[in-house]
Amino acid sequence: MLRITSSDRSPQCNGISRRSALKLGTLGLGALGLSSFNLSHLFAAEEAAGIRSSSKAIINIHLGGGPSHQDMFDLKPLAPVEFRGEFNPIPTNVSGIEICEHLPLLAKMADKYAIIRSLVGMFDDHSNFHTNTGYGRNDLRNVGGRPSIGSVVSKILGPSGSGAPAYIAYTDDHEGYLGPTYKAYRPQGGDLKLVGGMTADRLESRTNLLTSLDKIRRDVDSSGQMSALDSFTQRAVGVVTSGKVADALDLEQEDKAVRERYGRDGEVFLRSRRLVEAGVRVVTFDWGGWDTHGDNFNQLRRLLPKLDAGLSSLIQDLHDRGMDKDVTVMMWGEFGRTPRVNSGAGRDHWSRVAMGFMAGGGMKCGQVIGSTTENAEDAKDRPVQLQEVFSTLYHNMGINVDSTRLIDPAGRPQYLTDIRTPIRELI
Template sequence: MLRFTGSARSFCDGVSRRNFLQVGAFGAGLTLADMLRARDAQAAATLRQPTRSQKSAIMIYLPGGPSHMDMYDLKPDAPAEFRGEFRPVDTNVAGVRICEHMPMQAMMWDKLSVVRSVVSVDEHSDSLVLTGYPDRVNRTADHPSIGSVISKLRSQEASAVPPFVSLRGMSRGTEPGYLGIAHRPFTPGGQGNSNLRLANNVTEQRLDARRDLLTSFDDTRREIDATGTMRGMDAYTERAIEMVTAGVVRNALDLTKEPQAGRDRYKGVEQFLTARRLVEAGVGCVTLSIGGWDTHGQNFQTLKRQLPQVDKGVATLIQDLHDRGMQDDVVTVMWGEFGRTPKVNMNAGRDHWSPVMSALVAGGGLRMGQAIGESTAKGERPKDRPYTVPAVLSTVYRALGIDPAMTFPNGSGRPMYVLDDREPVRELIG
């Protein structure tokens, strides 16, 4: 049995971010073999033959909406009630300054870029930044996440490595939408461990016995299935078992296999190490999150704790990718759903602010060492070069070798573009 469990998180709107899906072997549930079978069947229905991509993406989500003015777009000359408590520091790229609490990134800015003029929407959801469409649209349109698109494009490849892994569990933004359940992410955390590794005390011999038992159940289901969809289950079961027994991802998730010096460098931000090991193993998309950024109160106190963690995780990850010669093969993006109000409120916090936010980008063969665009003098809206969230995602897709104008059929058979807004961030692609 496969089980996907998302971590619970509540924001100021009182909505829990827990999404739960249990996948069983009977009734309306699906086995992993079912998912693989559905994935291959859906590939034949693609309206435009996709170009396959072997590059990978790491999508880092800062849930709650991080303050753009206290990270990458500081306003030291603004009035005190706008500029806040933090000071900007120089990076190793002339003319680019970032927050003093991110010194590691400052020292390697030639390997990073930021878009400081991204316009968002006022929604507490990761839908927009992972699909390119706001949650209010996705509730009915069911656009897929970037990880699900990558999964779809790799669906016909025989591989023991899952194409899409979410280290933060399930959320609305990671859903496959009209691409179907076969393209949900695998989740190695919590109760989802059974997705990518053998359960406790289950040997490969016991797994073989379970497979034989499952096959007998499938024979019974096949007899009563008038649609014929159970045909060929044995081949899919073999592929499903291979994903678990091959051990490629199991080894990637086992951080004890990382040299001690490497584990020490990632101490406290181990998710970043896991993400690096997963893309090294061939996973196409990894999502992770860190911290809580809904700072209506005590914004600066919270950020003093969290920014050094983010700084360490990002800088160590990006440096590792460069050291391994993977900088052009992996594109990394870090952002939240919106920015924070330019003016500090009476609780020393900043509230929701969708007119402008920042997005950090690295790798993928994109142009690094930049600070693209900026907000106005008080951080209220883009001063120049405004970009939408889909524009950033379009850039990521292009870096992965994926055409954002590609179409897939939705549940009604209507061809749907991966992104409707496909204009990229020109400064990043040259």
């Protein structure tokens, strides 16, 4: 049995816990999908599409709960005290750009990322749905809903050819109208290990037995699909027993000094870097608890230094390894927080404007895009639409949003975004 578990996460104000446990048990052909992601189908799609290896990738980081934009990357030191909060801005290594004093490591590398201060089109919804899809939950709901960018990339590009799945998620997944074939593989929070006495040899033996049991179906299968499935299933087993994904998830293989630089709370940042190095095209994860209706500033004093360590280490590592031209890092939350600090020293939901943070991808970094009004309540200059971000992400993956369309279950062609123009300042 293969068991993949994750530790409990703090609930948000809607009471939803992110704890989950995934088990791979009897090793039937269905179970060989490795939890919710059916790798055998992924390999079949790769072969059918003739996909070639590519190093383009996305790491999509969701700060669940809604991060306080004006306390991180858009401080307002001249605003009245009831708006500006308790933190001070500090200069970065790019003249004119200031960020929060609790992000000193990121302040030293502002030339390696871009800040969007005027992100609009967000939803007042405690969900990563729109930061994974670019749309609200109700869009195309009658045919399954919009698919996440990871599912879309998996559908269009397939796996990279390294043996790794195209899409890995450490969070809620949304395959939408593309269906379960394009769901993310979800190694929830740890290394892939065979447990319960299962060895690689026994796993291979069971797979071979299942192949034999399906002989009758293969005999009557004139299309040859069953024979193909035998091969794809063997490859799926290989991901568990000896694949690059298992190695990438094993952080003990990483230099101790590097692990310490990321910090214990930054392990998922390090693991994401290792996964894209192993050939995964899209990695997405939730990090931290940012639903700060009360005690906002003390919570941020705890969260921001950990985020600073993990995110700065990721950006620096991508740069040092020459991966910054190919790997795009996207960080954001579902919305911003209210300009006025409430009576509980917190900030409430605010979907009128939010922040976005982008790095790598060969983009023009070292800049701030857009601005907000005096108290950070609305976009002032250069509003950046949610879907502009997604068009940029697709562009960085080499996908043309002007011409690419997918067919939904009703037979209708669907564009990937409604706003099919990447952020011009970055491209």
